[in-house]
Amino acid sequence: MKGKENLESQNRVRWIAFLKDVLMCSLGAYGGPEAHYGVFTDQMVIKKDYLSEEELVELIALCSILPGPTSTQTIVAIGYKTGGPLLAFLTMLVWALPVLTVMTLLSFLYQFLQGMNISQDGLRYIGPMAVGFIIVAAFHIGRKVVTDKITMLLLLLGGITTYFIREPWIFPLVLIVGGIVSIMTSKEENLWHRVKLNPPWPYLIAFGVFTIGSIVLSVTWDNRIVHLFESFYRYGYLVFGGGQVVVPVMHSELVEVNQFMTNQEFLTGYGLVQGLPGPMFSFSAYAGGMAARGSTALTQVVGAVAGGIGIFLPGLLLIYFIYPIWENLKKIKGIKVSLKGINAVAGGLITVAAIIVMKKSGFVIDNIVVTLLTAGLLLTKKLPAPLIVLIVLIAGFVI
Structure with missing residues (x-):
């Protein structure tokens, strides 16, 4: 009995130490999944x-295959x-929780600015700055996902289609098409060989219940609130990659x-979250x-x-x-092959999102300057993201 109590006490201490390390990660994680992995x-x-570095790389690969917030799933x-x-x-x-x-x-x-009689014009450069972040995300993702003619065509498909059709249903459709095209054009053999699995079905059942239940309730x-939960839950299971990928879907709807x-x-909101650590x-939560x-x-x-709950659940x-x-699941090649096409389409979605939000922000000279400066600073890594956000905030209220 005493040995069991000692074991529980040791586990408690180990868990507390682990959660402190998770908090350190949360407070130091800026700039999206790629930076979080560092x-x-x-x-x-x-x-x-x-865990070992090899195990971490494997977990990153696993979470890249799954829809949802990649870095969050990795640390979970x-x-x-x-x-x-x-x-x-x-x-x-x-x-x-801290950043949420x-x-x-x-x-x-x-509402706070309105109540304090402070002009909202002070926030006017946050939008153009956010466009700079989206452009850089599109550049990095595009460079990573375009590896051949097929992926280039899929990127263009995702971009052109979602530019002209701004309905919520188009985003999951083009992502699914990207995965199917990638599988159909793959030259690899034995994509769907059988592997022995023993899955914990209750979690998948819960996933399905929330998916169907939220749609039924919404209709x-x-x-x-019900409509919002359904929308954000849908974003959570239809979007692959980091927060940048979900922007075009959210913006459209x-x-x-x-x-x-x-x-x-x-x-x-999108600009301000760039200055905060965490997912x-x-x-x-802001949206x-x-x-x-x-x-x-x-x-x-x-x-x-x-x-917050809807998108993470x-x-x-x-x-x-x-x-x-x-x-055993990582032995199935077809899953990894489909991700190649899905990611290429996602790159097109983000590129078009940058064009659309910039157009809506207005092509005036100061907005363009802020966007280009933000993109330039991010690409050259001259200033960290939180400092860029702070400078843009100050500039909006001073100029």
Whole structure:
């Protein structure tokens, strides 16, 4: 009995130490999945040896195959490897909650400025700055995913199609087409060979229940919060990659179709999240809060919570389902091959998003200068992202 108590005590101490390391990762992770992986390598591999570098690379590959927030799923998988499902859930909270809380508060920014009689013009350069971030994301992703003529054509397909058709259904459709085309044109053999799996089905069932249930509720119940949860949950299971990839999908539905917020308000939130550490998908808390405005502060907070939970939940359920069977699943070539086409289409989506939001921001000289300066500083790595955000904020209120 005493030995069992000692073991539990040791586990508790180990878990607390691990969660402190997760918090360190959260507070030091700027700039999207690629930058986050550097932080994970330093903190989780080199300093604390929770896993080897080879194991981390494998987890990154696994989470790249899955839809949802890639870096979040990676660190949750590390938590699962270290202490099972409960530690994985606590990892998710420690990793995402700080920035989700800040983004929820920032959804009240426009009301705060209005209440204090401060001109909202001070935020006018945040939008053009955000376009700079999107351009750089499109450049990096495009350079990585375009490897041959097929992937170039798929990138153009994704870009041209979503430029002319700005409906929510087009985004998952072109992503699926990209995956199918990649599989059909692949010269690799034995793509779908059978492997022995023993999956934890309850997590996949829960994923399906939330997917179907949210759609049914959204169709049968005219409630803003329900609609928001369904939208953000859908973003979570249809988007591959980091927060940059979800921008065109969100912008189309929240700004253009439903007009829950203006283009400037959308880009302000996206720009501000660039200056904060943690997962880029935390932008969902800001977007959900902004979309739920018009009633009470509590309703707005609930909208932010619906956005945050909605977008992270599918990725969490999928990693819980996939991670225990990963060793065998990674042998299926077809999954990796389809991702090649999906990522190429996603590159086209992001490129077009940059064009559309820039057009909506207005092609005036100061906006163009801010966008080009932001892109230039990011590409040359002269200044860190948080400092760029701070300088642009100050410039907006001073100039």
